[in-house]
Amino acid sequence: MADSMAPAAPEDGGTRRDFLQLVTASFAAVGVGALVWPFISSMNPARDVLALSTTEVDLSPIAVGSAITAVWRGKPIFIRHRTQKEIDEARAVPLDQLRDPQTDQSRVKKAEWLVMVGICTHLGCVPLGQKPTDPKGPFDGWFCPCHGSAYDSSGRIRQGPAPTNLAIPDYAFESDTKIRIG
Amino acid sequence: MASGLHESDVANPVLRWIDARLPIISMMQKEYGTFPTPRNFNYFWNFGALAMVNLLIMIATGVFLAMNYTPHTSMAFDSVERIMRDVNFGWLLRYVHANGASMFFIVVYIHIWRGLYYGSYKAPRELLWMLGVVIFLLMMATAFMGYVLPWGQMSFWGATVITNLFSALPLVGPDIVTWLWGGFSVDNPTLNRFFSLHYLLPFVIFGVVFLHVAALHITGSNNPLGIDPKGPQDTVPFHPYYTAKDSVGLVAYFAVFAILVFFFPNMLGHPDNYIPANPLVTPAHIVPEWYFLPFYAILRAVPDKLGGVALMFGSIAILFVLPWLDTSPVRSMRFRPVARIFLFLWLIAFFVLLYCGGKPPEEPFVTIARVASAYYFLYFLVILPLLGRLERPLPLPESIARPVLRGGGPLPAGAMSKPMEKA
Amino acid sequence: MPVKATLKAIAVAAGLLAGAGLGALPARAAGGETALPHVNFSFDGLFGHFDRASAQRGFQVYKEVCSNCHSMHLLSYRNLRELGLSEAQVRGIAATVQVKDGPNDEGEMFERPGRPSDRFHSPFPNEQAARAANNGALPPDLSLITKAREGGAQYVHALLTGYEDPPAGVTLMPGMNYNKYFPGHQIAMAQPLSAEGQVEYTDGTKPTVEQMVEDVAQFLTWAAEPELEQRKAMGVKMVLFLVILGGLAYAVKRKVWADVH
Numbered sequence: 001m002a003d004s005m006a007p008a009a010p011e012d013g014g015t016r017r018d019f020l021q022l023v024t025a026s027f028a029a030v031g032v033g034a035l036v037w038p039f040i041s042s043m044n045p046a047r048d049v050l051a052l053s054t055t056e057v058d059l060s061p062i063a064v065g066s067a068i069t070a071v072w073r074g075k076p077i078f079i080r081h082r083t084q085k086e087i088d089e090a091r092a093v094p095l096d097q098l099r100d101p102q103t104d105q106s107r108v109k110k111a112e113w114l115v116m117v118g119i120c121t122h123l124g125c126v127p128l129g130q131k132p133t134d135p136k137g138p139f140d141g142w143f144c145p146c147h148g149s150a151y152d153s154s155g156r157i158r159q160g161p162a163p164t165n166l167a168i169p170d171y172a173f174e175s176d177t178k179i180r181i182g
Numbered sequence: 183m184a185s186g187l188h189e190s191d192v193a194n195p196v197l198r199w200i201d202a203r204l205p206i207i208s209m210m211q212k213e214y215g216t217f218p219t220p221r222n223f224n225y226f227w228n229f230g231a232l233a234m235v236n237l238l239i240m241i242a243t244g245v246f247l248a249m250n251y252t253p254h255t256s257m258a259f260d261s262v263e264r265i266m267r268d269v270n271f272g273w274l275l276r277y278v279h280a281n282g283a284s285m286f287f288i289v290v291y292i293h294i295w296r297g298l299y300y301g302s303y304k305a306p307r308e309l310l311w312m313l314g315v316v317i318f319l320l321m322m323a324t325a326f327m328g329y330v331l332p333w334g335q336m337s338f339w340g341a342t343v344i345t346n347l348f349s350a351l352p353l354v355g356p357d358i359v360t361w362l363w364g365g366f367s368v369d370n371p372t373l374n375r376f377f378s379l380h381y382l383l384p385f386v387i388f389g390v391v392f393l394h395v396a397a398l399h400i401t402g403s404n405n406p407l408g409i410d411p412k413g414p415q416d417t418v419p420f421h422p423y424y425t426a427k428d429s430v431g432l433v434a435y436f437a438v439f440a441i442l443v444f445f446f447p448n449m450l451g452h453p454d455n456y457i458p459a460n461p462l463v464t465p466a467h468i469v470p471e472w473y474f475l476p477f478y479a480i481l482r483a484v485p486d487k488l489g490g491v492a493l494m495f496g497s498i499a500i501l502f503v504l505p506w507l508d509t510s511p512v513r514s515m516r517f518r519p520v521a522r523i524f525l526f527l528w529l530i531a532f533f534v535l536l537y538c539g540g541k542p543p544e545e546p547f548v549t550i551a552r553v554a555s556a557y558y559f560l561y562f563l564v565i566l567p568l569l570g571r572l573e574r575p576l577p578l579p580e581s582i583a584r585p586v587l588r589g590g591g592p593l594p595a596g597a598m599s600k601p602m603e604k605a
Numbered sequence: 606m607p608v609k610a611t612l613k614a615i616a617v618a619a620g621l622l623a624g625a626g627l628g629a630l631p632a633r634a635a636g637g638e639t640a641l642p643h644v645n646f647s648f649d650g651l652f653g654h655f656d657r658a659s660a661q662r663g664f665q666v667y668k669e670v671c672s673n674c675h676s677m678h679l680l681s682y683r684n685l686r687e688l689g690l691s692e693a694q695v696r697g698i699a700a701t702v703q704v705k706d707g708p709n710d711e712g713e714m715f716e717r718p719g720r721p722s723d724r725f726h727s728p729f730p731n732e733q734a735a736r737a738a739n740n741g742a743l744p745p746d747l748s749l750i751t752k753a754r755e756g757g758a759q760y761v762h763a764l765l766t767g768y769e770d771p772p773a774g775v776t777l778m779p780g781m782n783y784n785k786y787f788p789g790h791q792i793a794m795a796q797p798l799s800a801e802g803q804v805e806y807t808d809g810t811k812p813t814v815e816q817m818v819e820d821v822a823q824f825l826t827w828a829a830e831p832e833l834e835q836r837k838a839m840g841v842k843m844v845l846f847l848v849i850l851g852g853l854a855y856a857v858k859r860k861v862w863a864d865v866h
Contacts, residue, residue, distance in 0.1 A: 040361075043375065049365045069462060074367035076462050122487060124346040125339065126464040133791070145466050148543045163487045221865060263679050263749070266832065273832040274839075418865060426854075426861040433851040440847060444840020445651060448752060456753035456829075457745075466788075 054182030056174070059113065067130045069118060072181045076118035076126050077169060078142075079179075082153065087111050089140060090154035100164045104154040107168055115171050115179065116155045120144040122162035127151060142166070213399055218417035219424055220405035222582050226300075227403070227424075228431030229293040235432060236286045237391065241384050243279040244328075247272075251331065253377035255370045258333035259458045277447040278439075283325050284450045285439050287473035290318060298525060301513030302404040308505040310397040315501045317390050322474070322498075324383040327376040329471055334455030339468045341368045341376070347481075350491040367461060408513025409578055416582035467542055475539030476532055480558070482543050483551040493555065500562050507562055509570025517576040521569045528561040639785050641756050641763040644819065648758075648826055651841060654834050655827050657689040658808060663824025664688065666804050666817050668698075670797055671747065674739065676727035679748035680828055683721040687831060688824075695721045702726035740780045742793035751822070751829040758822040760786065765818045768796040 057070045057079060067080040082090075090104040108114055120127050122144065128134040129142035129151075137143030137150035139158045144150075149160030156165040171181045190201035190208060201207040250269050252261040265272035294314070297303055303311035330341045345362050349355040364371030402411070411417050418424075442449065450472055454465045470478050477494050484490035500507075515522040531554040538551035647656040664685065667677070682699035686692065699719035704726070707714035719726065728744075729735035736743050751757040767786035771777055781791040798817045806812050826833070 043364055044361050045363075045365050046371070049369075049371065071462070074365060074369050074461060122346075124342045124349075125468065126462065128464075145464060161482075161485055161487060161490070260679070267679065267684075273836065277836075422861045423865070426858040429854040430851070430858050433847055433854050437844065437847045437851065440840060440843045444836055444843060447836070453753050453755050456749040 054180060056178060056180050058178055060177040064112070066132070069130055070181070072169065077181060078114070078116050078118040078130060078155070078166070080114045080130075082112050082114055086140065086153035090152060090156075093152065093154075093156075099157050102154075102156060102165055107154050107156075107165070109171075109173060113179075114153075114155060115169065115181070117167040117169055118142075119167070120149055120162055121157065121164045121166065122149050122160070127166075213420075214425075215419065215421045217399065217420040218411070218414070219403055219420045220411055220582055221416060221418045221423075222405050222407060223403070223424065223427070224406050225427075225431055226292070226296040226406075228428050228435075229289050229296060231428045232289045232431060232435050233286065233293055234391065235435075236282060236289055237384065237387060240279065240282050240286060241388070243275050243282065244381070244384065247275050247279055248381060251377075253331065253374050255333060255373055255459070258331060258373060262332045274443070277443045280451065281439065281442045281447060283328065283471070284473065285435070285442070286321065287325070289435070290321065291473075294318070295529070297404075298528075299515050299522075300404055300406055301408050301508070301510075301515070303505045304508065304513050305505065306401050307397075307404065310394060310401060311505060312502055313390055313394040313397060315498070317387055317394060318501075319498060320383055320387045320390065324380060324387065325471065325473070327380040327383070330373065330376045331380065332455060333373065333459045335457045335459055335463075335465050336452045336455040336468070338368060338459035338461065339465055340470055341372065343468055344470070345372075347491050347494075350488040352488070369461075404513060405582060406514060406516065407579060407582055408517070409582065412581045469540050472536070472540070475537075476535035477539070479535040479539035479551045480555045482539070483548065483555040493559075497555075497558060500559070504562060504566075508566045510566075510573065510575065511570075512575040512578065517578055518569070518573060519576060520573045521566070524561055524565050524569070527557065531555075531557045531561075641759045641786060642766075644759060644762050644822075646758055646819075646823065646826070648823070648833055651837060653837055655688075656823055658810075659820045659823040660688050660827045661690065661824075662804075662806055662808070662810060662817075663820035663822070663827075665806070666798070666821040667747070667824055669804050671821065672726075672728060674728055674735075674744040674794075675747045676729070676744075677725045677748045677828060678727055678746055680725045681721070682719060682723060682725065684828075684831065686721075688827065692721075699723060740793060744794070747825055747828070749829045751826045753829075758826045761822045761825055762818055764792075765796075765798055765821070766815070768799075 053073060055070065055072045057068075057077075059079065059081070062068055062079065062081045064081050065083045065086075067078060070077040070079060080086075087104070093104075095101040095103065105111075107116075118126050118130070125144050127142035127144040127149070129136045135143050137159075139150050139152035141153045141155060141158075142151040144160065144162065149162035150158050151162075151166055152158050154165075155168075157163070169181050171179050174180050187202040188205040188208065190198045190205065192198040192201045192207050197207055247265065250261065250265045250272065252258060262276065265276050267273075269275075297311060297314070326340070326344060330337045345359055345368065348362065349359045351358060360366065362372070363369065364375060405411075452469065452471075469475070477497060480497050481490045481494040484493050510518060510521065512518055515525055534554040535551060535558065538547045538554065541547040647654060647659070667675075682695050685695050685698065690698075699721050702719040702723075703716045704719045704723050705714055706717050709715055729738060732743060745753075751761060754760045756763070763786040764784060767784045769783060769785060771783035771790075775783065775790070777783060777791055781793060782795050783790055784792045798814050798821075801811075801813050803814075804812050804817055810816060830836075
């Protein structure tokens with residue numbers, strides 16, 4: 001732009017003027033960038049949304065072999081009290097059969113409690129398998145009705161289009177029967 | 183003539199005074215009155231005008247709906263039902279707007295098909311075509327965000343599935359999705375911004391439509407023969423010839439529209455969208471609106487997430503380069519006997535995809551959708567470039583007037599030079 | 606050539622339209638499993654209208670049976686005027702429920718008898734209470750039920766008459782009932798209309814199960830689409846108008862093009 005605007009001028013003055021125009025244009029570009037950023041940033045999560053980032057769940061009412069769905073940051077959190085059979089199944093799978101290899105041990109803090117974000121990693125549906133009447137899919141875990149992804153009893157992807165295992169949120173055991181998510 | 187004033191030939195002195203200072207009357211007369219238009223259009227050439235009318239209907243009904251709509255997760259669904267039950271003629275505004283979206287896509291799909299069949303995308307109309315693809319993309323974004331606003335189950339889960347497409351992008355994907363949502367899931371901030379953008383985008387579409395029409399009036403219209411007009415004997419003035427012909431199409435369009443709105447207002451919708459959104463319950467079978475089904479089928483045909491998203495966007499992006507993929511100098515498929523067959527196969531593939539997109543992701547639909555997706559791309563990327571070199575087209579007519587007059591009367595010389603009686 | 610091209614254009618346009626419809630319809634039909642038995646309702650067809658006596662009886666069935674579990678929160682008592690009930694009748698019906706109002710001058714919430722402008726009384730204060738009282742299942746709100754289910758009034762009729770003993774080999778979950786038209790066939794709702802005379806009609810109509818079911822389907826369709834009569838009547842006029850306008854527009858077009866063709 002600066003080039004086309006510079007008429008034939010004495011060598012020395014010409015380059016100086018080109019340089020000045022370039023510096024001015026660059027400065028203006030920085031200014032425009034600084035003005036655009038507040039608009040873009042305003043679309044990110046607001047402070048009140050960020051504030052609702054932890055939740056506590058009491059585990060004592062969950063019987064062995066059943067599950068509850070808690071809500072954290074507007075997302076369903078699957079908390080499953082696993083049976084010994086489910087734990088053994090999950091631990092018997094060789095890692096090389098997994099699309100997203102993770103040991104079951106690395107996905108739980110206590111073997112009988114599986115806590116994960118109940119959102120299919122494909123396109124965000126809530127997989128079925130929480131209620132006893134739900135289909136659990138071919139791997140005795142969860143089954144996503146949207147596009148047919150199947151997860152095993154450790155929440156790992158085994159079949160279908162989802163690329164990764166069900167995510168594990170940050171959580172900690174406050175006591176034996178209580179966890180804090182977030 | 184006063185210096186700086188436009189030389190106007192409008193008879194009415196008041197209008198002439200205006201026209202001399204702001205020549206909109208002269209401009210309209212030039213672009214829509216005497217504008218020389220090929221004399222051999224068929225009814226496919228109605229659909230551009232129909233799309234324009236449809237856009238105006240959508241903007242008009244939308245503005246009035248917005249007066250009674252509340253973009254909040256706890257009130258959106260009930261505010262739509264209030265429009266349906268308590269607002270005078272609210273049901274009419276809403277059903278016209280909802281079915282108007284379907285009508286808009288039907289009209290635009292036929293308009294695009296017209297372009298594909300008669301080679302309207304070829305030189306010198308490449309940019310005109312590309313602006314059309316931009317309008318199509320903007321329409322899809324607008325329709326998608328509009329479908330979210332009633333905040334039913336399909337609204338919510340459609341929004342969740344579609345916004346999650348962006349999580350397939352490497353590295354920045356999850357951050358972009360959070361940014362789009364304004365939170366950690368589709369929620370009130372998402373609904374609010376979708377309403378804002380849904381109100382904005384139609385006016386952006388209007389702007390691009392203006393450019394689309396401006397570009398059209400530089401190159402002039404294509405026609406069913408795909409050959410350029412050679413002189414005044416090949417054209418008629420736009421008014422009254424095509425204003426009259428467009429009016430016939432417009433009434434037929436309104437008839438179809440009316441039958442949908444008054445007798446089958448929910449036929450093209452999904453019953454689940456009359457259930458309020460519930461973030462913890464996924465419907466058994468999430469389907470987008472029918473006009474997105476072909477692209478949804480392409481998305482699901484690929485077992486890999488990023489690949490599916492890339493192919494889905496690619497299926498529309500490929501239209502941008504279509505003018506350069508089709509190497510044949512002949513525009514109209516009337517004179518391309520081989521390409522025509524492949525194009526009709528492409529149309530069938532499109533309908534097959536539309537059908538598969540509405541089916542659950544299981545066999546045999548997945549395999550069928552894969553074959554149809556493959557052909558969709560094969561047509562553009564392999565068949566068209568090769569056929570341009572291999573195919574022997576039929577001989578082109580000498581001029582537009584000649585085949586029109588075959589078996590007809592003598593050339594109506596007076597028709598062309600006759601001064602316009604009406605503006 | 607132009608005539609042939611025109612015909613072809615119309616044919617392709619019609620094909621695209623039909624394709625759009627085809628694509629959408631099977632997508633919706635995918636959920637249904639058993640074909641629904643067909644019932645003729647007065648609101649079907651181009652000139653459809655509501656059978657007000659039937660809808661009034663249907664409201665009685667809703668009030669005495671369904672409303673123990675199902676809310677209809679989009680309707681107000683005043684809407685019943687459209688079914689032909691008098692102002693006094695509507696006031697009387699509204700006054701049978703207690704509505705929470707307030708705060709009064711002391712800042713206290715209080716209860717008062719319902720008014721015609723109040724929404725239909727909901728049996729449960731919130732979703733959790735409804736689930737707790739119904740063994741974990743949520744009785745859906747019925748305001749839009751005929752629009753929110755595939756098959757509409759036909760589905761409501763089929764479901765209410767579709768209860769039977771489970772076929773051999775099907776074990777029901779505890780608290781569930783077998784219904785051949787319910788997706789998955791296991792429904793938490795026990796057969797709500799099971800015996801003749803369950804509701805006593807005041808207009809002398811014999812309250813058979815079939816009669817009660819048809820009446821409540823009529824009422825629920827009115828509740829979901831109160832604009833139906835106005836819509837269809839307007840549609841008939843609109844189509845007639847467009848037929849005439851189309852004829853005129855075509856005549857003008859023929860006249861304008863006469864010197865070119």
